[in-house]
Amino acid sequence: MMLRSLLGACLGLQCLAMPVCAADINVGIVLSATGPAAAIGNAERNGTVFGPASIAGNKVNYLFLDEASDSTAAVAAMRKLVQERNIDLLIGPTTTPGSFAVIDPAVEFKVPVISLAPVNALVSPVDARRRWIFKTTTNDDHEATPLFAHMKRTGVKELALIGFADSYGDAWSKVSAEISAASGIALIANEKYARTDTTVLGQVLKILAARPDAVLIAASGAPAALPLLQLREKGYAGPIYGTLGATFGDFRKLTGVQGEGIFVPLSPAVGAASFPDNDPAKAAALEFIARYEGRFGPGSRNIFAGSAYDALILLAHAAPAALKAGAPGTAEFREGLRTAIESLKGVAGSRGVYNYGPDNHTGLDQSALVLGRMEKGEWVAVR
Structure with a gap:
């Protein structure tokens, strides 16, 4: 090996x-x-x-x-x-x-x-x-690039962001504002929550009121599951995007079928089997x-x-x-x-x-x- x-x-x-x-x-x-x-x-x-x-x-x-x-x-x-x-x-x-x-x-x-x-x-x-x-x-912009390229390609015009209330979430607020503007996508909501929170219902209701075309969750591991589950529980049926951190930990187990179809930036460390054979890191x-x-x-x-x-x-x-x-x-x-x-x-x-x-x-x-x-x-x- x-x-x-x-x-x-x-x-x-x-x-x-x-x-x-x-x-x-x-x-x-x-x-x-x-x-x-x-x-x-x-x-x-x-x-x-x-x-x-x-x-x-x-x-x-x-x-x-x-x-x-x-x-x-x-x-x-x-x-x-x-x-x-x-x-x-x-x-x-x-x-x-x-x-x-x-x-x-x-x-x-x-x-x-x-x-x-x-x-x-x-x-x-x-x-x-x-x-x-x-x-x-x-870098954060490396993660954001494939997500925003997909949003632009699929016609997303207005985006809501919900992320951690710390340096991780702040970094994503910055890169999302920059790349969404360059992509012609309006960032119409930016909500924050603590990694230890047990509900984000208030933030979810604000996002739903804004009626975005898509939602980006800037969080990692199990805490990233919380906004997705509560968005789906409240009837949001639009596309949801996650950051690289969502590919870690209990996110898949916690979201189950509700997590099907969420888009993320994917590293070969997690998804190498689905990468093309000519990928140099595979x-x-x-x-x-x-x-x-x-x-x-x-x-x-x-x-x-x-x-x-x-x-x-x-x-x-x-x-x-x-x-x-x-x-x-x-x-x-x-x-x-x-x-x-x-x-x-x-x-x-x-x-x-x-x-x-x-x-x-x-x-x-x-x-x-x-x-x-x-x-x-x-x-x-x-x-």
């Missing part, structure tokens, strides 16, 4: 000097094991179990701390890992606020970070601070799905585990080059690792093909997502 073959090749590389081979590579992993984002963080943590045990003769240690879905805790966790374990790389945090918060310590300690949060502002523009930050997720994504579901059960695949899994693919590709710059645990190795990640091209992972550069720390582009929908309880690509 692709990742296994890659890691085998890494193990077979000969080190140029014994001092480089003698040191362990320490990888910090700071994710939300508890708190509101725990479902996502624990999926990401599951994705890290497939990392290489060693690279080019150097043992790899994975050091996990829970940031409890809290940005202050994320910073404290990173500082602890740097100061007590001298980490060479940080994977995480889970949330957007946490990922923004660790930029300062990343710059202070000159430690590269592979964030698992989606917002492009984390890595763009690549300046003196963001040069240390990378990510393995698509083979790597199918490998991820087979390995992940072999360990965590049928249907358990998800984009969040895929993001963490891909971060370790990047490490496996980049570390051999970084070892030429210095031994693990040194500033030279960390800078070498940062430079090596920034130089990666054509690296296939579960979520797409990664191409980084001095001005591009996103890695993925629009090709990493296609339009998908739920059909008979499964996420499939729309052809």
Whole structure:
């Protein structure tokens, strides 16, 4: 399998000097094991179990701390890992606020970070601070593009948005306003709700009163099911769109037949089997799905585990080059690792093909997502 073959090749590389081979590579992993984002963080943590045990003769240690879905805790966790374990790389945090918060310590300690949060502002523009930050997720505009292209193609003129009342929902409010205007679609309602809410009836009634042609739900996992179910309960029969986060967790189980036909941006990490055979990420994504579901059960695949899994693919590709710059645990190795990640091209992972550069720390582009929908309880690509 692709990742296994890659890691085998890494193990077979000969080190140029014994001092480089003698040191362990320490990888910090700071994710939300508890708190509101725990479902996502624990999926990401599951994705890290497939990392290489060693690279080019150097043992790899994975050091996990829970940031409890809290940005202050994320910073404290990173500082602890740097100061007590001298980490060479940080994977995480889970949330957007946490990922923004660790930029300062990343710059202070000159430690590269592979964030698992989606917002492009984390890595763009690549300046003196963001040069240390990378990510393995698509941007909000990548997700929105196939959705709004379908809306425009099918004659949607007026759209209602309902999303989380946090940075995730705010980012979608911004990108929806921009892309809807460019697409000739009027955004006539924009409602918010908390991830922990048990009803959104008031917001749904406002949306129904606005009489939109379509509704976009900017939410993830099980909480994304709530607006859909209450919209259908109140008689809304129009098209519903979701974000990539809807392909995660219990959304399918909770919505059942009511969720049939919802359109989403689809990642190969979730729907690779329905992707065309010539898709460049299909083979790597199918490998991820087979390995992940072999360990965590049928249907358990998800984009969040895929993001963490891909971060370790990047490490496996980049570390051999970084070892030429210095031994693990040194500033030279960390800078070498940062430079090596920034130089990666054509690296296939579960979520797409990664191409980084001095001005591009996103890695993925629009090709990493296609339009998908739920059909008979499964996420499939729309052809």
